[in-house]
Amino acid sequence: MNFIETEIKGLWIIEPHILTDSRGYFMEVFKEEEFTKQIGEVHFIQDNESCSSFGVLRGMHYQEGDAAQAKLVRVIAGCVWDVAVDIRKASATFGQYKMVELSAENKRQFFIPRGFAHGFLVMSERAIFTYKVDNVYAPARERTLNFRDPELHIPWPLEPSQLILSEKDKSGKFLNEIQS
Numbered sequence: 001m002n003f004i005e006t007e008i009k010g011l012w013i014i015e016p017h018i019l020t021d022s023r024g025y026f027m028e029v030f031k032e033e034e035f036t037k038q039i040g041e042v043h044f045i046q047d048n049e050s051c052s053s054f055g056v057l058r059g060m061h062y063q064e065g066d067a068a069q070a071k072l073v074r075v076i077a078g079c080v081w082d083v084a085v086d087i088r089k090a091s092a093t094f095g096q097y098k099m100v101e102l103s104a105e106n107k108r109q110f111f112i113p114r115g116f117a118h119g120f121l122v123m124s125e126r127a128i129f130t131y132k133v134d135n136v137y138a139p140a141r142e143r144t145l146n147f148r149d150p151e152l153h154i155p156w157p158l159e160p161s162q163l164i165l166s167e168k169d170k171s172g173k174f175l176n177e178i179q180s
Helices: 032-038
Strands: 002-005 012-015 018-021 024-027 046-053 057-063 071-077 079-086 097-103 109-112 116-122 126-133 142-144
Touching: 057 079, 071 079, 071 097, 071 116, 079 109, 079 126, 097 109, 116 126
Parallel strands: none
Antiparallel strands: 002 012, 012 109, 018 024, 046 126, 057 116, 057 142, 071 109, 071 126, 079 097, 079 116
16 A cells, blocks of 8 residues: 655545456555554544435534544545545644545545544545544534635535535534634
8 A cells, every 4th residue: 555644744645556457456455554554553443334426515524522533534436525624723734624536446545533524525426435433423522614614715626506415514613613
């Protein structure tokens, strides 16, 4: 695997080495020893999967305090624009984001450490999105950062009229309101 640290400390893009032949392909998706050597120790405890249609925007989610989660995300069908926003108040990159295209075709993964809000926008007819997390889901500690926060200037590639959002995702807090 090729581990590429982004300009925001802690965010990593992981590109697999893909072995192909006439039968198809093979790749390692996760190898704890290599992951720990490159990124550090993260103890993943759960795998999740979601399926969404074109225009669905999920996010920007995070959990506060000791309920925070690190995530290793990828797309196994379709294509999404995945976004992580640094909400670590003491960080030199607080309020900065990284947007990465994840698709079944490019097979990239995105590692998002604790202290980031995370979301994605589906750009294909449908997308199956999988992710590992290192902490349990804590509904009482879950929060949403407003995906349209003017302070962030995230260039979502679809018009607002094309977006499909939950009520929770429509009413996220702005960066200057979060407590994380």
